[in-house]
Every structure is written in C-alpha cells, then in structure tokens.
Amino acid sequence: MTELALADSLSDVLGPKPAEKLAGLGVTTVGELLRYTPRRYIRRGLVADHQRPEPGEWLTIVGRITKSDLIQMKSRRGQFLKVKVTDDNEVYEASFFNPKYIRHQLRPGARVMMAGTVKYFREQIQLSHPEWMILPDGDPEIDHVVGSKMLTEMYAIEEEVTREHSGAHPLVAMFDREILPMYPATKEVQTWDILGAVRRVLDHCAPIPDALTDAQRRERGLVSTDEAIRKIHLPDSEDDVKVASHRLKFDEALAIQTVLAQRRLAGRSESAPPCPHVPGGLEDKLRERLPFTLTEGQLAVGEELAEDLALAQPMSRLLQGEVGSGKTLVSLLAMLRVVDNGYQCAILAPTEVLAAQHHRTMRKMLGDLAEGGELTAAEGATRIALLTGSMKTKGRRETLLDVVTGTAGIVIGTHALLEEKVEFFDLGLVVIDEQHRFGVEQRDVLRNKGRDGRIPHFLVMTATPIPRTVAMTAFGDLETSVLRELPRGRQPISTSVVPMGRKNWVDRVWSRANEEIDAGRQVYVVCSRIGDDDSPEPAPEPEEQKGPKTTSVVELYETLVEGPFAHRRVEMLHGRLAPDEKNAVMDAFGRGEVDVLVSTTVIEVGVDVPNATTMVIVDAERFGVSQLHQLRGRVGRGQHAGLCLLMTNSNEISQSMQRLRAVAGSNDGFELARVDLEQRREGDLLGSLQSGVNTSLRFLSLLEDVEVIEDARGLAEDVVSEDITLLHHRPLADLVDGILVPQKIAYLDKS
Known part of the structure; x- marks a missing residue:
C-alpha cells in the first residue's frame, strides 16, 4: 500500500463496508479518523483521563468480574443476572435477562469486555444486557472465544486481518495492550471497529505536516503533531498520553484562534455606515x-x-x-x-x-x-x-x-x-x-x-x-x-430546593404560591416537557432501575386546576400552541388577568411581568444551571421580592442536586456560569463558532487553559496579519480544516 495522505477516502483504504460504518460518525477521510481520538484509556489497574459517561452514551469497558448474582424480578416472573465489573477505578453493574446460559460464563474472576448503553441508578453506572466477551488473561493460546454474538463476530473478522498482518492472536493484538484506548462509540460503530481502522491507517500514513516550526515547538515544549497523533491512539505509557494531549490541546486552540483572527482582520477592511450622535434626535x-x-x-x-x-x-x-x-x-x-x-x-x-x-x-x-x-x-x-x-x-x-x-x-x-x-x-x-x-x-x-x-x-x-x-x-x-450592575429597585430573589418525594413539602409549595396570589401577585410554574403527544416514557427496566417520571405541562395544568388552584385563573403556555394563542395568553398574564401560568421554557428570556413574584420549576434537575438562573430572572422585576422554588426528585448526593444547591446559593450569574461550564461538555459552547455542528473540544479546557488560549491567540494574530488566506501556511490551513471541518466557516469564502 502506498503512503496515505490525510485527504484520502477511507473507502479506498478500508473498503466500502467499514468506511460506511465510520461515516455514521462523520468520519470519512484518513485525517478525520486520526482526529477521532480516544475518549479515555484503560490500563491494568488504572484508568487515565477518566470521565464519567453521559446517560445514553455507548460505553465499552474492560475489567474483571467481582460479583455475579441471580436476582428474582419483583414485577414479573423470571430472574436476571446482575454482574459487577471493576476496572480498578470505577465499578459498573451489568444486567442480563434470560441468563440461563451466560450465568456459567460470567463468573467472578473472569476478565471481560462489555459494551452497552449507559444508564444511572443512584449514581451507579448501569449497562442493561450489554454485548460481552471473556478476554484472554495472559494466555495467548486461547482458541475458543466465549461471548455474545456481536463480539464473537468481531473476533472472527479481526482474526483474519490480524493474523495475516502479524501472525499474532487477534485478541492479544487488539486488547492485551498495556494501555487500551476507548473511543466514543455507538451500537453500530464499536470501539474495536475504530481501533482496528486506526491501527491499519497509522501503519501506512505519511508523516503529518506540522503547523509549527521546530523553533516554535521547542519554545513551547511540544512534540510534533505526527508524534502526538500516533501516541494518542496507541500509547505505550501514561506519559505518551500526557505529551500527546498537550500538543493536541494547543492545536485545538490554534485552529480556533486562527479562524477568529481571520474574522477580525477581515472585519477591519469592511465598511459600515458611521452613526454619530444626533443632537435632539x-x-x-x-x-x-x-x-x-x-x-x-x-x-x-x-x-x-x-x-x-x-x-x-x-x-x-x-x-x-x-x-x-x-x-x-x-x-x-x-x-x-x-x-x-x-x-x-x-x-x-x-x-x-x-x-x-x-x-x-x-x-x-x-x-x-x-x-x-x-x-x-x-x-x-x-x-x-x-x-x-x-x-x-x-x-x-x-x-x-x-x-x-x-x-x-x-x-x-x-x-x-x-x-x-x-x-x-x-x-x-x-x-x-x-x-x-x-x-x-x-x-x-x-x-x-x-x-x-x-x-x-x-x-x-x-x-x-x-x-x-x-x-x-x-x-x-x-x-x-x-x-453586572442591576438597576435600582430590582428586588432580591430567594431560591430554595424542594424534594418532590415529600408530599408535605410539595403541598407547602402550592400553599405558598396561593399566599402570593392572595396578596395580588402572580405565579409561574415551569415544566420540562409539554406532554400531550410527547415521546412515550422508556420501556420499564427491572424494578430497582426505575426512575421517576417527569411531569408535563398538560398533566400538571390539569392537576393544579382540579386541586391547589381550583379557584384561580390558570392558563397554559407551550410551543405547540398557535402563535395567536401564545400571544393572547402572555398579554393576559401581563395585564394581570391570569394568576398562574403553567409553561415550558418559552418564558425563559425577555418576558417581563413586574407583578409576577413566584417561580416554581418542576423537575428542576432537567435544566442547566444557566437556564435555571434565566428562568428565575422572570420574577422580582417589580416592587416585591422574588421567590424561586426548585422542585426535584434528585438524590441528595447526586451531581444534579449539587447543581441545584449552587443555584439556590448564589444570584451571581457569572459565578453560576462557571459552575455550569464545569459540569458541561465545553465544546457545546462553541456553537457560535461551529454553526451548530456537533463537534466538541477533546483536549482544550476553556476554564483551565487560559495561558494556552492566549499563546495560541498571539501566534494566530502574527500569522494571519501577514497571510490572511494561509496561502503560505498550508499545514496551518490543514490543521484548521482538520479540527473545524465542516464548520471552517463559509464566512472566509464570503469575505
């Protein structure tokens, strides 16, 4: 095979079928595959750069079974097998239904790989009926594979490729590394699909051109991009991961700052209508x-x-x-x-x-x-x-x-x-x-x-x-x-967290709202979903995995009209109402003709009703920190103090409860923005740069890497001021394409 270039199609390199699978991840070229870096690493006894997965994410784990129990189901006949697996950093629970055959295979002490969709129950990571396979435990002569259908089929395909390539046993070659990369994966495209493709591409890829000169790298203590890419995919040590991440972090900052520098410079050459002060206007x-x-x-x-x-x-x-x-x-x-x-x-x-x-x-x-x-x-x-x-x-x-x-x-x-x-x-x-x-x-x-x-x-x-x-x-x-300064006369807003599991506390929320209405004031009640024809709730899990159902606008409106607010003027507002209806409801609320407005987040920003003093947010854990701060900003806008009640089913020690406590403890939006950023995927905040394309930063932290961002900004300014089109800086142009494609901004083409 000739040396591969970053722009080469994976279809030509891997064949149509594997390339079609990877295209489902938005990965179609050699460069895009090499930029699709591992989410975390598994090392025997350690996990490097570990992050807890998001609910719904497809997760692959390699670890050892510590416990395996058959459990009788409470809600229906039958048993399920609950298996605990540890990678010495995190404990995972996997549940298997109809476990007659696999109960004899998934025994304590076995080293296994599992892959499935993440769920949480009381902060415990759960995998429901995942794919699984028993891995060789230091024995390269294993010739019989035990596992679920998906993984054993993968083994058969990989066996042919790996033995042809190196003569080694496929499981040893693929999974018995000292440090094993784990990629963001889906049920259709597994981490082993990605790893296998990466290994083949790296074997034949030409050295990746570098956006930095030797002197610029030495000044910053950085390895080359080529070395960083190879080490981030197939590290031999934790130090490999560290030095590779450091370089790729700088590359992300440099790509972003280069595009921004191009925009700033392009803007300086454009003309706009000058608008000085007009006396008496x-x-x-x-x-x-x-x-x-x-x-x-x-x-x-x-x-x-x-x-x-x-x-x-x-x-x-x-x-x-x-x-x-x-x-x-x-x-x-x-x-x-x-x-x-x-x-x-x-x-x-x-x-x-x-x-x-x-x-x-x-x-x-x-x-x-x-x-x-x-x-x-x-x-x-x-x-x-x-x-x-x-x-x-x-x-x-x-x-x-x-x-x-x-x-x-x-x-x-x-x-x-x-x-x-x-x-x-x-x-x-x-x-x-x-x-x-x-x-x-x-x-x-x-x-x-x-x-x-x-x-x-x-x-x-x-x-x-x-x-x-x-x-x-x-x-x-x-x-x-x-x-930052609020106008004189803005009233303070007090915020409290209310556990929805305590009926007397919930009753007190509605009686407190009635007290405000009795005093001539108005109330917002906000829900996370509309409810009349929303997607159905997920299918039931085993009894212990069931989570509380969220409350919809439609359901709560009916409950409140028949119960706590039976003699009040209550209206409903959500996105599926006709525009005329929405405007009529808001106008009536603004005129004081509605006591309680049960709404979705359509009232999140801009809505200004000075007489509204109370905001009740149901299932508050479903909202982000900044969104909660925005919502409660709808009250306390008149002469009376504001009250915000965050109703939640969150566990006392959960991360979502920590978020709610942070909101209740501060009215400083800038402090809360930092809390919000710490708990979110930072790349989501780059929508303005990325035109809504679903690509997140993998290495750069917008909170912690101030010096890296400032350094990259200065370097980008120097380059762009002399070469705005990057005609003479081709490796930098390729870097921008590689990190921000396809959002490299049609902006520059229009300038």
Missing part, C-alpha cells in the same frame, strides 16, 4: 423621558457602543449581562442613534414569544416616538415592525413593505428575518438576542442585507454570562461589554 428624546437614572454600567456600555457606531467600520460587540441588568434599554438607545442617522435596525430573537415581548416593551418605552405615520406621532417618530413566521399573509405583506421602504426604523423578528424575500431599505445595525441560539451562518445572512456593499454594525446580546476564556474563544471575533 430620538435617542435624546427617550433619555429625557426616562423616569429613572441609568446605572453607571449602562452609561459606560452606552459610551462603548457610541464610540463603535461612530466609526465607518462595522461594530462587532458582545453585550453580556446579568438577568434584568437593563440590556434591552441600552440596545434601544443604540438603535435610536442609528435611526437618527437615517438607517434601519433589525433585532433577531430566538422565539416568537420573545420577539413579541420585545415589540411590546419597546413600543411601551417609546410611546408616540414609535408611532411614525400616525396622527398621534411625535415629531421625528419612527415605526417598530414585528415579523414572525406565523404572521398571516396580509399583515406580513404590510410589514415587508414597511421594511423595504424604510418606514419601519426598527424591525423585530424571528428566523423569518433571514428569508431572502426580506429586504431592508438601508440596514445599519443588527442586534442578535441570545446569541447561543444562532450560528455564524445566520449572522452572515444579515451581514449581506446591508446596502451598497456596506456591512451593518453588529450587537450580540446574551443574558447567559460567559467566563472570559469562553468569550475569548467562542466569541473571539467580538469586543466584549459587560453589565
């Missing part, structure tokens, strides 16, 4: 009408926006702030400055509920300043338009006309704004609310809606605080402004 008129004084934070951020808007190159700024810190008002003042200069503004919101909320809030703030073209309009007034996908034809046509003629100075909308038929008269500023809901491609659509080749200014807002290293990575092409 709409911005000044709104400032004069405000019944309160802006906070110091709002004034400072306003100045930063004003300086950017005055320039003839596009503003690219991220405004992140605490829930309720007044971001909407700051952005509205910036928009009015743009309108004062004769340009239009667009606000992109992730949901129709939030878009409608923005429309109501801004019309209320502006009053007759937003009644352009009406008899009651103030002098110089503009018009605010709302555009959503569910609008009826006549209203949509009128709105599109207002947008294309420039009659509407501010256009608020959902993804409907991204459609080709939406044309602006002269777009000067785009405000993206809750950026994590949108990808780069959607930003690019709006970039191209400017006039005469000009790029509109961009303001990206999020109420989910972002740690500095994440901002530097996920939003590294944006300047950052932060609003």
